[in-house]
Amino acid sequence: MTAHYLGVDLGSTTAKVVVLDEGGAIEAAEVVQMGAVSRKGCAQAMTTALDTAGLHRGDVTASIATGYGRRLVEDIDRTFTEITCHGRGAAAMCPGTRLVVDIGGQDSKAIALDDEGIVDNFAMNDRCASGTGRFFEVLARAIECEIDELAGLALQGDKDLEVSSMCATFAETELISMLAQGERREDIAASVHRAVATRTVGLIAQVGRRSPIVMTGGVARNAAAAHFLAEGMQAEVTVPESPQIIGAYGAALLARDGAGRAAVGAGETTTDAREPARSCNTCDLTLTMGGPR
Amino acid sequence: MTAAATDKLNRLAINKAGGKMVADYWEDVFLARERGQKVVWYNGSALNPIFQAAGMAWCHGEAFSARLAAQHLEGPAQLAGSEYGYVGELCSYARTHLGAAVLSQKRSAGSANGPGMVGLPEQEELASRLPTPDVFVNAYAGCSTGQQWDDISFRVFGKDVPIFNVSMPFFWSNHPGEGYMVGEEWERSSHYVADQLRELVPFLESITGKPFDWDAYRQNMAYIKKASELRQEAMKLCRHLPAPATFWDWIGNVAHINFLPANQDLVDFYTAVLAEVKQRVADGVGSVTSERYRVYFDGFMNWNHLGLLSRKFAAHDVAVVAGRYTHHAFWQEPQLIDPEGDVLLGQAQNNLLCPMNHSTKTIEELVLRDCDFYNVDGIVFHSTRTCRAFTNPQRIVAKGAQEKGLATLFFEGDIADASFYKDEVLESRLEAMLEGIDVRRARV
Amino acid sequence: MQALVKSSMVMDKEEHSALLRQVVDGLAEVPRDDRVRLHLSGHLCHAPRPELLAAIEECGAIVVDDDLFTGTRYITTDVPEGGDPVEALAQRYLDRDATLPCPTRVKHESDWEDELVRVVEASGAQGVIVLMVRFCEPHMLYYPELRKRLNEQGIPHLLLETEHEGLPVETVQTRVEALLERIHRSTPPHRTLEVTR
Structure with missing residues (x-):
């Protein structure tokens, strides 16, 4: 069985999914507009991307989620921050x-x-x-x-x-x-x-x-x-040609690097990521950002 | 953006000529090393008459940052500071100046190497022209940042440049009979600082290798005393209606009294300032073409938006007649200077009378006394983001002002970091305040 | 550790020492695990919020040393015994600024960056989190000197600005996780394994 790697980037307004083959080439890339962080939108993007690649969920060797809503992504091996993923993705896309x-x-x-x-x-x-x-x-x-x-x-x-x-x-x-x-x-x-x-x-x-x-x-x-x-x-x-998918691409690459199967150092579980109340310190307002859930 | 297209501000004409004096001074500072002069970096207290008598070139850190900001040239220095690791909440005077220090160090080290943040060569050129120091003298009243700032400059320059610290006590006025220029605390602190300044003299001699010229120092102080008296007289004439000059004009010539060389030119300049103000009073000419309101400005100057702010207030027919910064920070008690007698005492006392170095009670008294004298309708508080020392007492002062029936307004901004200012906030609050004043007037 | 030091600041010393003995007696050696070992630096005047410390640990890190006001900084220097008690207390403040320099004191006997690198090497911390209280001017001024030295020594570090009220846990965790990921990725896997054993 050949290996496939899944990278999911669940951002504040869009979900991005990239599937890589064993050699690291992109088999499918999907961007779904959500309006707000949503599990459903994310699941839909994952399904579409796997369909495009002609794969089932079970064909995925390793998977990593990133992005603001990374802890909301279901059935994933582990999570990485956007920082690591964008760095990895950009370095690969533009050596x-x-x-x-x-x-x-x-x-x-x-x-x-x-x-x-x-x-x-x-x-x-x-x-x-x-x-x-x-x-x-x-x-x-x-x-x-x-x-x-x-x-x-x-x-x-x-x-x-x-x-x-x-x-x-x-x-x-x-x-x-x-x-x-x-x-x-x-x-x-x-x-x-x-x-x-x-x-x-x-x-x-x-x-x-x-x-x-x-x-x-x-x-x-x-x-x-x-x-x-x-x-x-x-x-x-x-x-890069598709700047939006760099985070998901980086996540998939990290999965391929073996990080997906490695011991989960961060010990994270997939739980609800609560929207933090953010006080914008340069003004007097307190904003709660992100859409309704 | 919202200031009127037609400028209703009638600036003092003399400040144009004054601007050239400041530019010449800085040119002179930039070339100090080439002339073989020793360079001293200092902040806060105006010790320049001492440095002048020691034959040194003096570089006031805040003045340098303010000048960069007023000329919209602060960007490269602030980016260099940011790249070095200073966070945005740090006193923007300090981080602009330290950024410039990093740039000037880079320049003196032969440039090119090191991370070059700056993509604006001409601006970087200007910021980096600050001559590197031979000595630091620290004497800051009422601002703990000032003390640490100089100490960090000392570290940024590899701990190789000697530093002299003058401890400036804060006026707590906790005991009965203590307050503005009165009481045991005032006497004790004055002598405490004067004694330290006396020790500064041989220290400077050890740097320059030349004897300190006491006669020149007494002469410098005589010039400053005269210049300050002229300035004070001209400021007080702004009580007239319409106000012949405004806070913005006093900002326009604050550099002269604060750090330009003490000499006959300085006296001549303020003689001319006073003459112009007197002429305006005689002719009934106002600094705002149709003055309908007058307010007091409490807060540090927002150097990035000097032009914008002065036009905005004038556009609303508001004369900003006086301010805590312009009126309480620069040799404002010239009678304390005795050029023939204990001249260092008058120096020390004026240095101690920094508008951040008093208890809130004293600050409130000073501000409300001014408001009374200038008969203002209200106070505009510039909540100066990175200057906690100036901003801390403002809410309490505002409460005192409101009890006296004065309108108050707060707007956010900063001394040298443009990004903290939000024009729309000030615009709408200013309109609301003026409407409030209108309503109050209609009732009476 | 925080709780132990904080309580010692307010409790009667004798009572506290007795309780502390019990705690020490109850301690057992714990085998080293593969959590990332961090040093916490900063917070010069008050305790960081407990939630912040919890958030850092939840990311998979263990704090092995610190120089916090309510941590090592407090216990770093003893009061000299004998002589005038008030003078001894004053001496202790002066000594403390030499043993663990604080940027609020403008002193030149020792340098914080030297001390920081020394203790990081001693504890084997793999990274440093600098906790900076918002508006703490001395810390803001000194931080670049720390950063410069940490970078020179190749010690990964993260600056977190904190506030008296409120804590954006999600943002903090993203940053801490990114630091840990960076430490993981720059540490060859076999070294991590050795540590685990």
Whole structure:
């Protein structure tokens, strides 16, 4: 029997599943939009991916779950954090990578890798949604466009407006008042992207600048986000073909590395991951993030 | 974003010429090493007349950070600080300055090597021009960070640069009869610090290898005394309606009194400031073109948004007439200086009168006294994120102000880190405060 | 350990010592397991929340040493016996800053980073978690010096900022797990096995 490896990345808004064959080639990759962390969405993504690969659950040799909802994934050998998985995935997808910038639905990370692709250091955004996918949703809502249209608009903007509120709650009012003052949607979109890039550069500073740089996570699909990050870093930023699946890909690779069957050091059980109440310390609000369950 | 398109702020014209004096000073500092001058790094207390008399070039850390922030050039230094490991909650003056220290160290070590965070060469160039120190002198009143900041600078430079610490006692005013410039605590602390400054002199002589010029020092202090008297007189004229100058103008020339060389130019500058203010009073010209409200500013300056804030308040017809920072931090008691007598005592006393170095009771008294003198409608509190020392007493002071019928407003921001400021929050709170003042006026 | 030190800070010493003897007598040697051995550093003024310590252990780590205020820092230095008691107490504070430097004291006799590396090597800790109380300026200022030395020595470490109120357990665990994964992945498997035996 040939071996197959399963990597599952259950994020805040999407579930990503990757199936690898014995040689590490991708047999199937699946992304399912959920709206909120959901077991059902995740199970569906797993089933679809296995179907695509023409496999049954029993054909899987080893499996690893990662992502914000990793402890919710059922019937999995063990879990790894997004940090380790994105590092592993990016290093395999883009050999030589030294810095991974992962921006997902509600958090962003800078992950420094050593020359063997092992995580050296990492930094995560603190407690609030500033500069994450959630933040771009706020932007899209304020300037009334679809998420997919943001990049096109932002790349046409040439004015540098000061966006002072990086808090998702306050940014919306600020953006609306910019519109009220007659600022162009393109300029607003460009300015928000630039502001997010500045924040990300700050996050990168915490781990130290390295290159080559690879951008992963859902936000990397936004060409403008990568463009402004490259501008802010004054360095090339590579975006893999499917930046969203890098975490799941890394998880599957770790399963293939043998980590899936190894003694479970972390001793985790699959339990309900409660949504933590997050106090955003740069403002006075307490936000509970994540959708209803 | 929300400030009016038309600028309703009528700035003091003299500050333009003043800006050049500050730029010239820094150029001079940047070239100090080339001239063979010894460089001293210090924070907090204005010990510059002493350094000047010792023939040294002096570099005030906070002033350097504030200047970078005001010019929107703080980015590279802050990133370098972040890369070195300073977290965002750390005093942004300190981490901007330490970032600049890392950059200037890199520069003096021949650059190139080491992790180069910064992608903005011209800005990095500026931050890294800070000359490396030959000596640290630490004398910070009311701020424990200041003391540790210098000690860490000492460590960042490999513990090779000598450091001199001056212990500055806090005014607790716990006993009856103690308070602002009165009581046994005041007397004791003044002499305690003056004695330490007396010990600083031979220490500096050992660094420069030259005898300290006491005559020059007395002359420097005479210039500062005169400059401060002129500044104080001009500030007090802002009691007039409309206010001939505002807090923003006093911010615009705070550098001069705080750290520019003590000389006739300094006196001439404040002579010209006073003349312009007097002329405005005579002509009935205001600093805000249509002043309808006047407020007091409590908090550290938000250097990143100086322009934005000054335009915003003016756009709402608000004259910010005075502030705890501008009015209580810089040689504000010139009568204590006796250039002919115990000149170090007046130096020590003015250094001790830092607006963070008093008990909350004293701070409340000072702020409310100012509010009364300038007849303000309310107080705007800048809740300065990374300066706990300035921010700590604010809620209690606000309560005292409210009891006196003053409107109060809090907005969040920071001294040198732009990211803590949220424009929409201030905008809506300011509007609400002014509406409240309107309603109150309509009732009377 | 936390409970033992914390209680000793507030209880009558004689009573506490008697109880402590009982605890010590009741201890038995435990064989070493394959949990990752960590050193906790920081929290200079008060105890970290018990939930935080539990969260770290739940991730599969064991804390083998620390320099916390309510841990080793408190018991690191004895009060000199004999002489004036008040002077002896004062001396103990001064001595403690030399034996285990605290960045709130601007002193130069010894360096915290040296001490940290020394004890990490002594305890065989595989990594360090720096617990930094939010707004603790001296710690924020000193941290890069620790980080620089730990990096030079190749000792993996993680900075966790804590607050007096509230603890985002999920976020903390993600970070701690990432540290443990990093330690696991940079430790060759056979070495782990040897440790297990």
